[in-house]
Each structure stands twice: as C-alpha cells, then as structure tokens.
Amino acid sequence: MPRGSGFSAQTLLVFAALSVEPADWRHGYDLAKQTGLKSGTLYPILVRLADQGLMEARWEDGRPAGRPPRHLYRLSSEGLALAQEALEAAAPAGTPPARRRPAAPRRPGLAGEGRL
Amino acid sequence: MGRALDGLTRALDRLLGRCGGLVPPGRRGWAEAVRAEAGEVPPGAARLGWLAGGFWLVAREAGMVRRIGYGLGTVAVAVAAALAVRYLWSGAHAGRDAGWDKARVLLLVALLAGLPWVARRRGVFGPVGHSIAARAVRAGGCAALVALVLDFARIQHFPGQSLSDPGGGAAGGWSWAREVAGLGLIAACLAAVLIVPARWPKVRPVLVAWGAAAAWLALSFTLAPLQVLIAVYAAGILAVTSRRSPVTPATLAISSGIGVAGGLLVVALHDPTRTPRAPGLHPKTQVLLLFVVLVAAIAAGTTTAGAVAARRARSTGDPLTLKAQAWQYLAAGPLTAASAALMLPLLRASAAVHFLANCRAAHPANCTAAPAVWTFFLVAGPLLGLAFGTCLSALPADQTPPKPPPKPPHEPPREPDHSRAGGFFVKI
Numbered sequence: 284m285p286r287g288s289g290f291s292a293q294t295l296l297v298f299a300a301l302s303v304e305p306a307d308w309r310h311g312y313d314l315a316k317q318t319g320l321k322s323g324t325l326y327p328i329l330v331r332l333a334d335q336g337l338m339e340a341r342w343e344d345g346r347p348a349g350r351p352p353r354h355l356y357r358l359s360s361e362g363l364a365l366a367q368e369a370l371e372a373a374a375p376a377g378t379p380p381a382r383r384r385p386a387a388p389r390r391p392g393l394a395g396e397g398r399l
Numbered sequence: 400m401g402r403a404l405d406g407l408t409r410a411l412d413r414l415l416g417r418c419g420g421l422v423p424p425g426r427r428g429w430a431e432a433v434r435a436e437a438g439e440v441p442p443g444a445a446r447l448g449w450l451a452g453g454f455w456l457v458a459r460e461a462g463m464v465r466r467i468g469y470g471l472g473t474v475a476v477a478v479a480a481a482l483a484v485r486y487l488w489s490g491a492h493a494g495r496d497a498g499w500d501k502a503r504v505l506l507l508v509a510l511l512a513g514l515p516w517v518a519r520r521r522g523v524f525g526p527v528g529h530s531i532a533a534r535a536v537r538a539g540g541c542a543a544l545v546a547l548v549l550d551f552a553r554i555q556h557f558p559g560q561s562l563s564d565p566g567g568g569a570a571g572g573w574s575w576a577r578e579v580a581g582l583g584l585i586a587a588c589l590a591a592v593l594i595v596p597a598r599w600p601k602v603r604p605v606l607v608a609w610g611a612a613a614a615w616l617a618l619s620f621t622l623a624p625l626q627v628l629i630a631v632y633a634a635g636i637l638a639v640t641s642r643r644s645p646v647t648p649a650t651l652a653i654s655s656g657i658g659v660a661g662g663l664l665v666v667a668l669h670d671p672t673r674t675p676r677a678p679g680l681h682p683k684t685q686v687l688l689l690f691v692v693l694v695a696a697i698a699a700g701t702t703t704a705g706a707v708a709a710r711r712a713r714s715t716g717d718p719l720t721l722k723a724q725a726w727q728y729l730a731a732g733p734l735t736a737a738s739a740a741l742m743l744p745l746l747r748a749s750a751a752v753h754f755l756a757n758c759r760a761a762h763p764a765n766c767t768a769a770p771a772v773w774t775f776f777l778v779a780g781p782l783l784g785l786a787f788g789t790c791l792s793a794l795p796a797d798q799t800p801p802k803p804p805p806k807p808p809h810e811p812p813r814e815p816d817h818s819r820a821g822g823f824f825v826k827i
Contacts, residue, residue, distance in 0.1 A: 322452025354432030
C-alpha cells in the first residue's frame with residue numbers, strides 16, 4: 284500500500300470517511316461500517332488523530348432513549364485540510380481511499396448545521 | 400451456542416467497563432466510547448469482536464502490552480540469574496577459578512538489583528523508559544549479561560584456557576584480597592558519580608565525578624577486568640534504557656538491532672567451533688574478518704540511528720535539535736558495538752578463532768590469550784563506536800541555522816538583563 288502521504292492506508296480510510304460530510308458528527312460504529320475497519324484498528328487511529336488536533340470529539344447531547352450516549356467525531360479545520368492533502372497524494376496510486384473520496388467535500392457549516 | 404455467545408459478550412462488556420479504570424483518567428472516555436457503540440453492533444460474533452477491539456484499545460492506552468512483556472522479561476532474567484547462581488554453587492561447576500565465577504555472578508546480580516535503587520533520586524539507572532524498545536533492550540541486555548557470566552565460566556574449562564591466566568588480563572589464581580580490592584574500587588567509582596555532584600555542587604561536579612570514575616575504572620580494570628566489564632555493561636544498559644535517558648527509542652531499536660544482526664552475521668560467515676565453512680582461509684584472516692564485520696555494524700548502526708534522529712528532529716522543529724542529534728550519534732556507536740559483542744556466539748567464535756590462530760602458528764604460549772579476544776571485543780568495540788559516534792555527531796553541528804542578522808547600527812544597545820539562560824541548557 285503506498286504511503287507517500289505519510290499516513291497508513293487505514294488512516295486514509297478514516298480520513299476519507301470523515302471528509303464525506305466534514306461538518307457532520309460521526310460515531311464509531313458508523314465509521315467502522317463505512318471503512319470496514321475493526322474497532323481495535325479504528326479507535327487507536329481516532330485517538331491519535333484527536334491527540335494531534337486533527338479531529339474533534341465530543342459526547343452526544345442529552346440521554347437518548349434505550350441506548351447510552353455516543354462519542355462523536357469530525358475533522359477539525361486543520362485535519363480536513365490535511366486529510367484532503369493526504370487523499371490527493373494517495374489518489375494517483377489508485378488506493379481504496381481515493382475511490383471513496385468524494386469529488387468535492389462540503390464545507391463545514393453547510394451540512395448538519397443544526398447540530399453544531 | 401448463541402446463548403453462550405451472548406453470555407460471553409455480556410461478561411466481556413462488564414469486564415471492559417472495569418478495565419477502563421486501567422487507562423489514564425484523561426483517556427478513559429475512549430474505552431467508554433467503544434462500550435457505548437457496542438449496542439449498535441449486531442449481536443453475536445460481530446459484537447464480541449467489537450468488544451475485543453475495545454480491550455485492545457485499553458491494552459494500548461494502559462501500556463499493558465509493554466508492562467506484561469517487560470514483567471515477563473524481568474521474571475525470565477531473575478530466573479536465569481537464580482539458575483546461574485545455583486549452577487555455580489551446586490558443585491557441578493568446579494575448578495580452580497570457581498571463585499571468580501561466583502564473584503562475577505554475585506556482582507552482576509547486585510548491580511542489576513542495586514543500581515536503580517541506589518540512584519533512585521537522580522533516576523540515572525531507572526526506572527525503565529516507557530517505550531517498548533527501552534524495555535526490550537534492558538531485559539535483553541540483562542539476560543545477555545547473565546549468559547555472558549555463564550559463558551565466562553564455561554570457557555575457563557577449555558583445555559589451556561583460563562580467564563585468570565596472564566593472557567586473560569589478570570595475574571594469578573583466585574585471590575580474596577585482589578577481589579575485595581577490585582570490588583571496592585568499582586563501588587568507589589560508582590559512588591563517586593553520585594556523591595561528588597551532591598556534596599560539591601559548585602566544583603564542576605559532572606566533570607570531576609566522571610574524571611574520578613574513569614581513573615578508578617582504569618585502575619580497577621587492571622585488577623579485575625571482567626568484573627569491571629560486567630559492572631560497566633550493567634550500568635550502561637540501565638542508564639541508556641532509563642526514563643531520563645536522552646537516547647530515543649528509535650536509536651535504541653536501530654542500534655541494538657543492527658548490533659545483534661552484526662553478531663549473527665559473524666557466526667553465519669564462520670563459526671570455528673562448528674564445521675569450518677571457509678577451510679582455505681587463514682585463521683588470522685578470519686580474525687580480521689570478524690573485526691571488519693564488527694566495524695561495519697558499528698558504522699551502519701551509528702549512521703542509521705543518527706540519521707533517523709536527525710530526520711525526526713528536523714520534522715518536529717525541536718529547538719534542542721543539535722544536542723539531541725549529538726546524543727543519538729554518541730549513544731548509537733557504543734550501543735551497536737556492545738550489542739554485537741554481547742552476542743555470545745560472536746564471542747565464542749572469536750575466541751576460538753584466536754585460539755586456533757596462535758596454537759597452529761607454533762606459539763603455544765599465546766594459546767591462553769584467547770579470552771583476551773573476548774575482552775577486546777567487549778572493550779574495543781564500544782570505544783570504537785564512541786569514537787565513530789563522536790565524529791558523526793560533529794556533522795549535524797554544521798547544519799546550525801544561520802545566526803540572525805546583526806542589529807541595525809542606529810539601534811541603541813540594550814542594557815544587560817543578567818540572564819544566563821541558553822537554548823541548549825534549558826532544563827525541562
């Protein structure tokens with residue numbers, strides 16, 4: 284797997300998933316389904332991205348009925364810029380993240396604005 | 400089957416909730432996040448796998464893999480040391496130099512157990528660093544030292560071999576007076592490093608202490624060379640792998656890895672204790688070959704570790720770049736050489752080659768000099784590595800960022816602010 288961007292293929296998958304709707308808060312299982320990563324792979328990546336300030340994380344507001352509140356994630360502005368750069372760097376090699384990457388990710392604030 | 404799986408999933412969920420407490424307080428939310436999502440995962444194997452991933456996350460965040468691995472390594476070293484003591488006292492190992500062997504193994508056990516405790520306030524020798532590399536190098540190095548002591552005992556019983564013969568570097572047989580004097584000098588040397596800086600903090604403590612230590616070490620080496628070697632190696636392993644060590648995990652991993660590989664390469668090229676693979680090669684040429692491989696390993700380890708450190712330091716923009724790079728170069732040379740020299744097959748092979756070279760050359764008096772080859776590899780290797788690292792550490796100094804342009808002449812000179820802080824000497 285090419286690593287010209289400096290990120291692992293799994294991290295690029297996470298970047299691609301979070302870049303689809305950058306303003307939306309995503310939860311872990313949702314990301315796992317989209318990327319195909321197991322929790323033991325996905326969460327260490329999320330932890331690292333949050334530590335580096337590339338991703339924001341927060342707990343779901345309120346107390347949803349029938350389930351515990353979820354932990355939600357989205358890319359920070361710095362993370363979004365870096366993700367796009369990394370995905371573009373990986374794109375010529377035909378990696379899976381490049382195929383999943385949307386043509387034009389929406390700008391923050393255009394989607395899911397009510398939940399921000 | 401399904402009911403058992405559900406029961407296992409519930410048990411795992413509860414266990415994950417309890418294990419979350421092992422994670423540092425600021426990071427417990429991540430374990431809770433995995434648990435919170437588990438309800439969304441389809442029941443059965445998928446949910447079980449999800450929770451298992453949560454355990455892996457907890458293990459990573461709590462450093463459990465490192466702790467368990469290091470704990471097992473520590474236990475293995477302790478068991479090996481206990482077995483070595485038992486072997487040397489059991490009567491199975493008997494000979495005119497048994498006293499030396501017992502002294503060496505006792506010294507090693509005392510150093511490994513006592514040094515971190517003696518120097519606990521300054522943290523020079525312990526506790527161990529957080530990285531996997533530091534823990535692996537410390538556990539592996541201590542195990543190699545225990546094996547080395549046993550190998551010293553073993554080679555003494557080769558015909559014509561004795562580490563206490565003149566060729567081995569120490570005169571005469573076992574002597575309590577000389578042993579006590581040698582051990583006393585070692586203790587004084589180690590104590591000087593700790594006591595002088597504490598008692599006379601204004602008298603350039605580091606230089607004085609290390610100068611005195613070097614002098615005592617040189618004197619001790621003439622009395623009990625192998626004991627000094629064991630003491631220096633034990634102290635060195637504990638120092639470079641301690642939490643305060645400036646040696647980065649990458650340097651530790653690269654240097655020790657290349658050193659061990661170099662040692663194995665020598666054995667792969669030629670092990671005269673087994674079937675000779677190069678019968679046409681003169682034994683003295685084989686000795687030279689061993690040394691060339693050792694030098695190549697030192698050069699590769701020092702250069703690679705230093706280059707990696709330099710690349711990482713540049714990418715992070717660390718203001719202590721030059722000092723950090725110099726440390727990596729200085730540490731990488733001795734570390735690579737020591738790792739190669741501690742490979743027992745290398746020592747065994749080199750001793751045997753030297754033995755063959757001298758005995759076949761009609762110089763039977765030199766036959767007892769084979770152990771000197773051991774000490775040569777153990778002493779000359781790290782010294783050579785230190786010299787090589789010192790030369791290489793001077794190279795990054797050339798990359799010093801250009802000084803800021805001089806201030807305009809019309810600017811009035813500033814009053815001295817009496818600050819003596821320097822960028823390279825800021826204490827964190």
